[in-house]
Amino acid sequence: MEIVEVVRAGGKPFKRAYVSIFLWFTGRAIQAAAKVDEQVRREFNSLPDDFTFSLGVLPDGPWMVIGREKGQVKYLGGDPEGRHLHVRLAMKNIETAFLILSFRESTALATARNRLITEGEVPQALAMIRVMDIVEVYLLPKMIARLAVKRYPSWTPGRKFFGRIGIYSRAMLGI
Amino acid sequence: MNSDSCFTFTCPVKTNSGNIALENLPVELSGLNAGKPLVVTNIAKVGRKAVRTLTGAFGDSGMSLGVFDSLGDKVDPALIEQLRTTFIEEEYDSIIALGGGTIVDSAKILNLTVSLKITDVRNLSAQTPVNRNLLPLVVVPTADATGLETAQFARLNGAVLSSEYLAPVLVVIDPRLTRGKDVKTIYATGLAALGRALESHIIAKENPFRQAYSFAAIRFIRDNLPAAVRNPDDKKTTLAVINAAVMSGCAFSGTEARPLHKLGQVFQEMLKIHPGIIMGMCLPHILDDYLHHDGNGLASLLHPLTGDEEFAQTPEVQRAGAAVSVLHRFMADLHSAPGKDVPQTLREAGVPPYAIEDIFEVLDVDPNGVYLRSVVERIRDKTPMAEKKG
Amino acid sequence: MVLPDYYEFCCRVKIVAGHDALEQIPGLLSEKGAKKPLIITDKGVAGAGLIDVVSRVLQDRLAGILIADNVPPDSDLRIVHQLAQFYRDNGCDAIIAVGGGSVMDTAKGVNIVVSENASDLMAFSGAGALKRPLKPLIAIPTTAGTGSEVTQVAVIKDHEKHLKMAFLSYFLLPDVSILDPRMTMTMPPFITAMTGMDALSHATEAYYCLQKNPLSDAHALSAVSMIYQHLPMVVQNPSDLNGRLAMSIGACLAGIAFSNSMTGIVHNLGHASGSVCGVPHGLAMAILLPYGLEYNMHKCEDIIARLLLPMAGETDYLNTPKEQKAQKVVSLIRQMNEDLHILTNGRHARCFREVKDREGKPMVPRETLPEIAGAALLDGASMYNPEDTDYTDNLMVLEAAWEGCPLDLSKVKKG
Structure with a gap:
């Protein structure tokens, strides 16, 4: 019957680009934070030696992969294909990713609104969420970070200042 | 809990409501083992924009979907048979009904025919057994929902097929689609929800599972309908009204048909008037009658209709009366807002005087016909609510 | 009642409640086209004679019923596979689970294996692995608590x-x-008290946690009212059938509420104290509940205050000034624990220091609190708590709950 029109889902290139860049930068920032921040280092040390984590968007990306290699935390690019992932945090669709990554919804609220699908062991997933919260506090101005985390931490000005410089410069340079 | 026998409640519908709810559809469908939905709707009713919003929500999902946007005002067996053939030939695996009322009835009947391999839609009747899971049916209601979209029955030109399997598996309420085209639409939807929620709440005296839905529905209507009729374009309050409509359908399922619902249905089936319009007219009369006969269940309405403070302050014996007067005030306030936009008499609603006799004929067959007739007689002769209550 | 920016709600379970609810089972099975159910239960439930009650109801109307009563107190993969084999060998076509949390978990596991014709249950772990309906499963809870x-x-x-x-x-x-109240009537007062408090903690946490929504709220409020009113009654008078039915309904409403709204710090610390020290879950819930409310008070005072009416009723509600309503809720829950302590001759512990094992030895030595605080960081319930929690927060709450003194609200970190 001709009366049924077949519609193929289109793309959302602008939002995809934003999310890709954001994930790329966050991946590098996590790698940097593991070197700069004591608490982030401790969280990673509690995880398995070959720990691999991916954050991204259903059904087919973009993704970013973080992993431990020989004790070092490394950003492993944007392709989780073929890797064994310990934890995968998947945002249900590109609009959701855009909502969360433009800080209009905190990770906690997004979780409460079933916007994320967590795969893997809960303790490891929680450790990664704590890591991402810390990184967000470093990267974002307080006004925005307050929206992204449940409770804005009361760090010493030194930790925040030097940490922020360290993480930004390392993330830019990719070291 | 003094009931000697037992009671049951079931609500097969999952509710997803709010910001970018539609975009979750691909994930939801895949969780139901479905990947190729057929969207059915009536573009004349829901508008082109709504269809685009729905299909656009699948963006970046890589899925493709079928869209049939020419459903008519009533459930058309021949059309459904055609759709059934396409559905099977093109290997669709799920149905998304966009809209309310008969659109959803058509979708339910279509689901029945494709899932249970029924070829002759005209042979379907109230006696047709529906006793196993059907394919996933998702309802995406628009502002003109009747509340029965989530109910566990489907209407096929007079016959009512009833089974919990007929209910949609998921309802997605998205604020982009719930804004009313006009005052009348959201008013009618809200009052249909209120009417059914009130009747369910009274019946469900000792069924807290049902009352959870009716309580939330009544509270949402109380909190949001007055603002929604003043500004039918408001996302937040119309979203709440459609939420109430969806909940009222869940609460109402499995209860006996009550006078308000029955009257709304009769006018809808015979004259295509949104049941909420008629239910709004009948509501004050029917509640007054309840109060004079058996005020018992009415007392339980006071809490959802008011709030903690007013409920706690009202002594138990006065609660039934208080609930009725709160409702009268609520209706008067509702009518004072949109002025002439909302039909308050049968004439304004477009009921021609000669049609009343036909309505009576239908009502007379009902076991409760004498009473139903008396209610219609009262609303036929009445002056608009707003004038009476001033 | 607030409409959140986004929410999801789902409870597809058909609830059948009443004094003769068991008698409906044959009809319900035949609606599903099932004739030969496997009853899954544990020795405790069978020993209490509850399976006899169920069998008596079923045997006249069903050709054959099979009973497996070897579910251990902690669900076990081996038993799941064993029961699935038993189900297949006997050509069963439905499962009836009679018991508490572990029995329900086991029955759900068996159902996955037999419905998916799986050789290993493991393949279906996590979220989203199941894509279609399983075999008919009828759940008959024998505690009014877990909501499972x-x-x-x-x-x-x-x-x-x-x-x-x-x-x-x-x-x-x-x-x-x-x-069906016949299924909970034989529960001893001490167990009744703690499972009841478990249910109350579900309803309360569901009402203040981040995933709350209008439908979980409506279920939670109704649950709080039923549980708070009837729990002391059934602890005092275990054969009060109406009270027992009300408790079962309340616990079920609470289960619907929390499975859609999730739980917070009370469950977070409760799970941890269970895994570190073996504190019975319901008891941990009873002890921690007032502290969970206190810890979140600065974020949800208005929400907590709204629990007063369903708990205390109209008179107390009206007599409590607005600014004291939330605090009153906390003190009513503390009082409930006190009352249950007296009604159970001291077996219902009011604080961790009072929790004792069968030999009367303390189960939670003070020096284990840091370990519990650390273990709580591994539990997902913290995600849904309104206020953030870290190790020091956890320890602060645990120490107060160990002593049994109210939380010093000035010490709660506010971001």
């Missing part, structure tokens, strides 16, 4: 590999839950 008759979760332990697997799917929801 209406939850979409099953936790199965692999004792050989020391793994705890979670299964999450709406398809795990039982088809039917039977709430």
Whole structure:
């Protein structure tokens, strides 16, 4: 019957680009934070030696992969294909990713609104969420970070200042 | 809990409501083992924009979907048979009904025919057994929902097929689609929800599972309908009204048909008037009658209709009366807002005087016909609510 | 009642409640086209004569019923596979689970294996692995507490590999839950008290946690009212059938509420104290509940205050000034624990220091609190708590709950 029109889902290139860049930068920032921040280092040390984590968007990306290699935390690019992932945090669709990554919804609220699908062991997933919260506090101005985390931490000005410089410069340079 | 026998409640519908709810559809469908939905709707009713919003929500999902946007005002067996053939030939695996009322009835009947391999839609009747899971049916209601979209029955030109399997598996309420085209639409939807929620709440005296839905529905209507009729374009309050409509359908399922619902249905089936319009007219009369006969269940309405403070302050014996007067005030306030936009008499609603006799004929067959007739007689002769209550 | 920016709600379980709810089972089975159910239960339930009650109701109207009563107190992967084999060997076509949390978990696990014709349950762990309805499952809870008759979760332990697997799917929801007071009537007062407080903690946490929504709220409020009113009555008078039915209904409503709204710090610390020290879950809930409310007070005072009416009733509600309503809720829950302590001759512990094992030895030595505080960081319930929690927060709450003194609200960190 001709009366049924077949519609193929289109793309959302602008939002995809934003999310890709954001994930790329966050991946590098996590790698940097593991070197700069004591608490982030401790969280990673509690995880398995070959720990691999991916954050991204259903059904087919973009993704970013973080992993431990020989004790070092490394950003492993944007392709989780073929890797064994310990934890995968998947945002249900590109609009959701855009909502969360433009800080209009905190990770906690997004979780409460079933916007994320967590795969893997809960303790490891929680450790990664704590890591991402810390990184967000470093990267974002307080006004925005307050929206992204449940409770804005009361760090010493030194930790925040030097940490922020360290993480930004390392993330830019990719070291 | 003094009931000697037992009671049951079931609500097969999952509710997803709010910001970018539609975009979750691909994930939801895949969780139901479905990947190729057929969207059915009536573009004349829901508008082109709504269809685009729905299909656009699948963006970046890589899925493709079928869209049939020419459903008519009533459930058309021949059309459904055609759709059934396409559905099977093109290997669709799920149905998304966009809209309310008969659109959803058509979708339910279509689901029945494709899932249970029924070829002759005209042979379907109230006696047709529906006793196993059907394919996933998702309802995406628009502002003109009747509340029965989530109910566990489907209407096929007079016959009512009833089974919990007929209910949609998921309802997605998205604020982009719930804004009313006009005052009348959201008013009618809200009052249909209120009417059914009130009747369910009274019946469900000792069924807290049902009352959870009716309580939330009544509270949402109380909190949001007055603002929604003043500004039918408001996302937040119309979203709440459609939420109430969806909940009222869940609460109402499995209860006996009550006078308000029955009257709304009769006018809808015979004259295509949104049941909420008629239910709004009948509501004050029917509640007054309840109060004079058996005020018992009415007392339980006071809490959802008011709030903690007013409920706690009202002594138990006065609660039934208080609930009725709160409702009268609520209706008067509702009518004072949109002025002439909302039909308050049968004439304004477009009921021609000669049609009343036909309505009576239908009502007379009902076991409760004498009473139903008396209610219609009262609303036929009445002056608009707003004038009476001033 | 607030409409959140986004919410999801789902409870597809058919609830059948009443004094003769069990009698409906044959009809419910035949609606599903099932003739030969496998009853899954544990020795405790069978020993209390509850299976006899169920069998008596069923035997006249069903050709054959099979009973497996070897579910251990902690769900076990080996038993799941064994029961699935038993189900297949006997050509069963439905499952009736009679018991508490572990029985429900086991039955859900068995149902996955027999419905998916799986050789290994492991393949279906996590969220989203199930895509279609399973075999008919009827749940008959024998405690009014866990709510697992209406939850979409099953936790199965692999004792050989020391793994705890979670299964999450709406398809795990039982088809039917039977709430019949005959099934809880023989529960001793001490167990009744703690399972009842477990249910109250579900309803309360569901009402203040981040995932709350209008439908979880409506279920939670109704649950709080039923549980708060009837719990002391049934502890005092275990054979009060009306009270027992009300408790079962209340616990079920609470289960629906929390499985849609999730739980917070009370469950977070409760799970941890269970895994570190073996504190019975319901008891940990009873002890921690007032502290959870206090800890979140600065974020949800208005919300907590709204629990006063369903708990205390109209008179107390009206007599409590607005600014004291939330605090009154906390003190009523503390008072409830005191009352249950007296009614159970001291067996219902009011604080961790009072929790004792069978030999009367303290189960939670003070020096284990840091370990519990650390273990709580591994538990997902913290995600849904309104206020953030870290190790020091956890320890502060645990220390107060150990002593049994109210939380010093000035010490709660506010971001």
